[in-house]
Amino acid sequence: LELIDQGTYGQVYKAKSTQGKLYAIKKLSQKYDSLEEAQKQNDIKILCSLPNHPHCARLISHYIYEGALHLVFEYFEQNLLQFIQNEENKSGLKLRNINFMILQGICHLHNNKLIHRDIKPENIVLTQISDFSFRLQVIDFGLCTQHDKQQHTNYMSTRWYRSPEQLLGLTDYNEKIDIFATGCVIAEMCSGYPLFQGNDQIDQLTKIIEVVGLPKTKYKYYDKLKVIKCDNYKQLTHKQVVENLMVILGCDQTLCDMLSKMLNFDPMERPSAQQCLQFAYFK
Incomplete structure (x- = not known):
């Protein structure tokens, strides 16, 4: 839908699912050859292993598209x-x-x-x-x-x-x-x-x-x-x-x-x- 933040790490976009739910998608600048390689990154390892809690970031999904790692989170205003x-x-x-x-x-x-x-x-x-x-x-x-x-x-x-x-x-x-x-x-x-x-x-x-x-x-x-x-x-x-x-x-x-x-x-x-x-x- 729109770019909501950017920095040296990459960009964050506001997105909407086909069901109408809003998400924040973080596209990282660093390129990866595979999802396995990306999952060795410190914050990805933590996001994947940390038990869910309502007041800590929750990784909903992550994927590689055109070499860039995309992280999907809940959207906040x-x-x-x-x-x-x-x-x-x-x-x-x-x-x-x-x-x-x-x-x-x-x-x-x-x-x-x-x-x-x-x-x-x-x-x-x-x-x-x-x-x-x-x-x-x-x-x-x-x-x-x-x-x-x-x-x-x-x-x-x-x-x-x-x-x-x-x-x-x-x-x-x-x-x-x-x-x-x-x-x-x-x-x-x-x-x-x-x-x-x-x-x-x-x-x-x-x-x-x-x-x-x-x-x-x-x-x-x-x-x-x-x-x-x-x-x-x-x-x-x-x-x-x-x-x-x-x-x-x-x-x-x-x-x-x-x-x-x-x-x-x-x-x-x-x-x-x-x-x-x-x-x-x-x-």
């Missing part, structure tokens, strides 16, 4: 960035329902020992069903990896959603990087703009510390913080971080309490996705 940019979508109930679904999707990935590694508004798609009801999925598993691996690559995810441990160049991170990124996305939904807009790695770290404070000295990689002028900053209490977020985002205390934990500098102190779903904010 917009991505989360487009949703955020619409001022009419600032309802607290809307945001809470969406946040719950995002965390359910992240929880499903983590329960299946996967780290998404590129959580950002563009990788969450949704369709509004009624005033406060949505269909939503976390998409794009191209950077996914198993979280039982000992070492990972250190450059992953878009900078504004990158965790401190990634910004420090660490390779032994775990699924808690997704929790930090999801916290950044939820914060952006509240304010309408990214919470940490650093110009480079160091500036990004500094902007995080300005809001959440320095980690405790027991933090495993505290010595790596010498890239920051730490004398200019201090450790903050949980209450101070919550108050910072309430001022910056204009959100209520229960949401900022959850965000303060998700955005903790130390991944050991961050909650799991399952724990996030139990916070008072969702009660």
Whole structure:
């Protein structure tokens, strides 16, 4: 029917079946000689093996046509960035329902020992069903990896959603990087703009510390913080971080309490996705 997105990866088209059902077809730029060869690609392997979940991308079909791999997914009206940019979508109930679904999707990935590694508004798609009801999925598993691996690559995810441990160049991170990124996305939904807009790695770290404070000295990689002028900053209490977020985002205390934990500098102190779903904010 129409081209709805394109990039270095290829194009995404809106399509309609003979039964009238809408789909999104992703045509990849990379050429393959066979479907078997294409199925060795990381995100295809994950899409084929990941159990179905209402809030994670589901591969409906895939095929080779004229050497190009085509992936067929459910069609969604917009991505989360487009949703955020619409001022009419600032309802607290809307945001809470969406946040719950995002965390359910992240929880499903983590329960299946996967780290998404590129959580950002563009990788969450949704369709509004009624005033406060949505269909939503976390998409794009191209950077996914198993979280039982000992070492990972250190450059992953878009900078504004990158965790401190990634910004420090660490390779032994775990699924808690997704929790930090999801916290950044939820914060952006509240304010309408990214919470940490650093110009480079160091500036990004500094902007995080300005809001959440320095980690405790027991933090495993505290010595790596010498890239920051730490004398200019201090450790903050949980209450101070919550108050910072309430001022910056204009959100209520229960949401900022959850965000303060998700955005903790130390991944050991961050909650799991399952724990996030139990916070008072969702009660």
